[in-house]
Amino acid sequence: MKIFVFEWVSGGGLVAEPLPPSLAREGDMMLRALLDDLTPLPGVRVLASRDPRLPPLAGVSAIVPAPGEGALELYARGARAGDAAWPIAPETEGALERLTRETLQLGKILLASRPGAVRLTASKYATALALRAAGVPTVPTFREGDPVPPPAMPGPWIVKPDDGAGCDGAVIVPDWRAASDRLAMRSGHLVAQPWIEGCALSLSLLCCEGRALLLSCNRQHVRITDGRPALAGITVNGVADQAGRLAELAERIAVAIPGLWGYVGVDLVLAKEGPVVLEVNPRLTTSYCGLRRALDINTAAMVLDLLRTGGAADGWRRPEATTSVTLSLETDRGD
Structure with a gap:
């Protein structure tokens, strides 16, 4: 299988705009973590996309934007060259939804959440309504x-x-x-x-057909400067799931939002009354970058395995916790 990997910031989504160093570094972290998981897999070939203002990717075939080529056209060119596509993009202004729809219109395998789920979760307001209607504790x-x-x-x-x-x-x-x-x-x-007081967390999930497997509970290190919050770092697998309530919460989210598929991130606050969901990210998040070291797993291989198993219950086992890994984003902010 030939997989086209497109990370929006480092892959040419901002080719017509200035490239913020902070976003480029964070996007590059996710891209390289995914490539490190995909490239050793037997039977898998990888094609990436690269903003020409960034250093080339060693050992990986990559396309670059042609003169005057927009982000969607660049993505379509790469997707046509492969069997499957793995888009990583912000939900802002419908960017991720357009990429997911383009993948399906081209008849390619989409290694991400379905367009309907992406459209819903792109709106914090719509997400809160959907989760609340399903009885999920939501801000x-x-x-x-x-x-x-x-x-x-x-x-x-x-x-x-x-x-x-x-x-x-x-x-x-x-x-x-x-x-x-x-x-x-x-x-x-x-x-x-x-504003909800409590411990800022994120969940790394594997989702398929209304089911969710909790991979890790991650502690978010948030700093506030002049009233503006920023994510300074993440400790992947830094929080234990006491009594399995976060795993149960993940399952309820997957049921409430049909079409979540593959890797999904959830932001929440662990308040004194319990977990409260803030938003759902239907794509790779920065926490992905620490999963291999923290859990000794290949998350991309697990995602590809969903194509074969369809998320069959007998194949879902939560990884054994091994260690925690802290990812620093402090140097990314304020560029």
């Missing part, structure tokens, strides 16, 4: 025009783009009134959520 999420939150939600709020990735564009404000004012500045594009 209350508001947009302009929604009923005023109850008095039981005092204290700080966070306002962020509805389709933003991670902490990008997020700002912490002192109360709901300040949050409401910010929502009015970009009606329909922002959401507001009460």
Whole structure:
């Protein structure tokens, strides 16, 4: 099988724009981790895409954008050359959804979540509604025009783009009134959520056909500067799943959002009342970069195995925890 791997930032998605060093480094981390998993697999050949402003990839065939070629055209050219495609892109402005739909329209195997699931999870507001309807504990999420939150939600709020990735564009404000004012500045594009105290976590999942296998629980190291949060680092496999409640939460998320497939990330807060979901990322996340060292597994091989097994229950075994791995992103921020 020939697999085309396309990481949006390092692979040419921003070829017509300045290339932020922080995003390029983080994207490159994910790309190289995935390539390290794919290239040793028997019967697998890999083709990647590369922004020409970055150093070439050693030992991997790669295409570069042609003059005037847009990101979608570049992606289609690479996907046509392979049997399957593995897109890694932000949900912002529908980028990841367009790539997933293009893959299927070309008749290629999509090694990622299905377009419907990507479209839903691209919106924090729609995700919260879907999860809440399924009984999944989710942070209350508001947009302009929604009923005023109850008095039981005092204290700080966070306002962020509805389709933003991670902490990008997020700002912490002192109360709901300040949050409401910010929502009015970009009606329909922002959401507001009460700030929830607790331990910031992410989950690394393997999903297929409404099922989820919890690979690791990761501790997120968030720093706040002038009211703006940023992810400074991640300790992969840094949190134990006490009593299996996070594994159960993962299963409920997979049922609530049909079409999640392959590697999926979930951001949440472990509050004193229990876990509260913030968002679902239907793609590779930075935590992927530490899974091999932390768990001694090849996650890409596990994803490819889903094509054969369809996620059959007898083939799903959570990896034995071995160690934790801390990934530092501190130098990535503020470039």
